[in-house]
Amino acid sequence: MSSIRENVQALLAELPPGVELEAAAKGQPPEKIVEAIKAGVKIIGENYVQEALAAKAVIGSSVRWHFIGHLQKNKVKKAVEIFDLIETVDSFELALEIEKRAAAVAKIMPILIEVNSGREPQKFGVWPEKVIDLARQIVELPHLRLMGLMTMGPLTGSPEEARPYFRETRLLFEELKRLNLPNCEMRYLSMGMTNSYRVAIEEGANLVRIGTKIFGPRE
Ligand SMILES: *Cc1c(COP(=O)(O)O)cnc(C)c1O
Numbered sequence: 770m771s772s773i774r775e776n777v778q779a780l781l782a783e784l785p786p787g788v789e790l791e792a793a794a795k796g797q798p799p800e801k802i803v804e805a806i807k808a809g810v811k812i813i814g815e816n817y818v819q820e821a822l823a824a825k826a827v828i829g830s831s832v833r834w835h836f837i838g839h840l841q842k843n844k845v846k847k848a849v850e851i852f853d854l855i856e857t858v859d860s861f862e863l864a865l866e867i868e869k870r871a872a873a874v875a876k877i878m879p880i881l882i883e884v885n886s887g888r889e890p891q892k893f894g895v896w897p898e899k900v901i902d903l904a905r906q907i908v909e910l911p912h913l914r915l916m917g918l919m920t921m922g923p924l925t926g927s928p929e930e931a932r933p934y935f936r937e938t939r940l941l942f943e944e945l946k947r948l949n950l951p952n953c954e955m956r957y958l959s960m961g962m963t964n965s966y967r968v969a970i971e972e973g974a975n976l977v978r979i980g981t982k983i984f985g986p987r988e
Contacts, residue, residue, distance in 0.1 A: 777805050789812060789975060790979060799824045810983075849870040858883060878913055886922050904945055922960070960977070
C-alpha cells in the first residue's frame with residue numbers, strides 16, 4: 770500500500786495548473802493530516818466541527834480549513850470562528866445564521882452554495898433551479914462572501930455517470946459569473962472526489978476534495 774506522502778505527491782503531479790487539492794480528512798487523526806500537509810496539501814476539508822476543532826488545535830492555521838459537511842444551526846458559531854470557507858450553504862435560513870454569527874465577530878465569512886445536482890430528495894444541497902435565487906439573496910448579506918459552488922453529485926455508478934451533474938453545476942457557475950453580482954467572487958468550483966475527480970476537472974472543477982486516494986479506505 771502506498772504512503773500518504775506518495776499519494777499526495779502523485780495527485781499534486783497529476784492535477785492541472787489552477788486546480789487545487791483539498792484533503793477530505795473525516796475520521797483521520799491529526800498525525801495523518803500532518804503527513805498530508807508535509808507532502809504538500811494546503812487545504813483540509815472537514816465534515817464535523819468537533820473533529821475540525823481537535824485537528825486545528827494540533828495543526829494550527831498554516832493550512833486553510835474548509836467545512837464540507839452538513840452544517841447544523843447550533844454549530845454555526847464555532848464554524849464561523851474556525852473555517853476559512855464553508856462549502857455547504859444550502860438555504861437562506863442557514864445563510865442568515867452565518868450572517869448573524871459572522872457579524873458578531875466582525876468577520877466576512879467566505880461561503881460556497883452546495884448544489885444538489887442530482888436532485889436527490891434525501892440529499893443536502895439546493896436544487897439547480899433554485900441556485901440563482903439563493904445567490905441573489907446571499908449577496909445581500911454583508912458578512913457573507915459568495916465564492917462559488919460545490920456539488921457532490923450522485924455517488925452511485927461510474928464516474929462517467931457523474932459528468933452531466935458536474936456539467937450542469939459548471940453552467941450555473943458560469944451563469945453566476947456572468948451576472949456579476951455584488952459582494953460575490955465566483956472563484957471556486959468544488960467538485961470531484963476520489964472516484965470522480967478526473968471527470969470533474971474535465972467539466973471545470975478547480976477544487977477537488979479527495980479522501981480515500983490520500984488516506985486509504987475509511988474503516
Ligand atoms: C468524504 C468526502 C469527500 C472525499 O471522498 P473520497 O471518496 O474518500 O475521496 C469529498 N467530499 C465530501 C463532502 C466528503 O464528505
